[in-house]
Amino acid sequence: MNIVLFGPPGAGKGTQAKELINKFNIPQISTGDILREAIANETKLGLEAKKYMDAGNLVPDEVVVGLVDERLKKDDCKNGYILDGFPRTVAQAEFLDKITNIDKVIALDVPASEIVERITGRRTSKKTGKIYHIKYNPPVDEKEEDLIQRDDDTEVAVIKRLENYEKQTLPVLEFYKKQNKTVLVNGTRKPEEITKELIEILGK
Template sequence: MLNIVLFGPPGAGKGTQSEKIIEKYNLTHISTGDLFRKHLSEGTELGRLAQKYMDEGNLVPDDVVIGMVDEKIKENNTSTGFIFDGFPRTVAQAEALDRLLEEKKTPILGMIALDVPEDELKTRLLERGKTSGRVDDQDIQKIENRVKVYLDETLPVANYYNGQEKFTKINGVGQISEIFDNICEVINTY
């Protein structure tokens, strides 16, 4: 199975590139944001549990998130592989994901990180905010906070996969097709 983590800060182009990767390699997309929305809207047991934590202003615990990921993998057990988008966000989540995939004998083959300078991220997010309607893309202070959270909390995940020799950084600035070609070069080595 082709299991990859697509990684990068908000505005790096993960959504754009993951669509292209999914189409070319016939992968199943796993986005924890999508999983949360699905479970919350369907009122599943995991959704109700997640809602309880969110209502209290707390982060949803890793075991609940991993439970949602596990369920998605089980629903797509004939998939040729998975692309993890926006997950894992912490080293603890990366370790939990590794354990889950180890049980299924289908490890993460690599993490591909889109590298984009902070000024470019801000420009992209503000531009996206004009058309997306996303409030968090329209306020420079919220954008700066999201980038800071990424650098402080999420970036260590890159070091985790780098320690396993599964980390590749791709320049996320340029033509979409050129960036995609560079990503495919990496995927084709797995």
């Protein structure tokens, strides 16, 4: 079962992917994780990607495609996988079609206004690495948590990311709609409600 989790940044793709990998025993492949690992290891592709990410822009296709192609060739992907954050452009989707077959594209639908609120409210503890939200999931005792906001979680950066998403990534949904592989899911509900619907969809 090869699945693409589709939606704007902050739509809840990562949260749902974690539930689905437990249910179907297939790996989650997040381009965000792949890119962050490459940046942390200061690889050639990682350093190139960092320049674009710091500016709030999408990483070029040739950089992302190279990393994803390597990941899909690993043994744990033989029985399927969940792609989270890829493909982000039609060119990437076309490339993906050449190396594998996508069974379903799950699109999480969340309004832009809610996305901004979700992302700008995120905070990370420098001490523990835990991720909080100042409205939905604040720390029990803020005095014990040295909270910081990621550079790409500011309102200006989020709006820029959403603009890039609408311009470059939304056409990918149309690409898969033509293949009758897309299922649109309301992403504004409680996570457990969304998970239940996704399991029903993928279990058919």
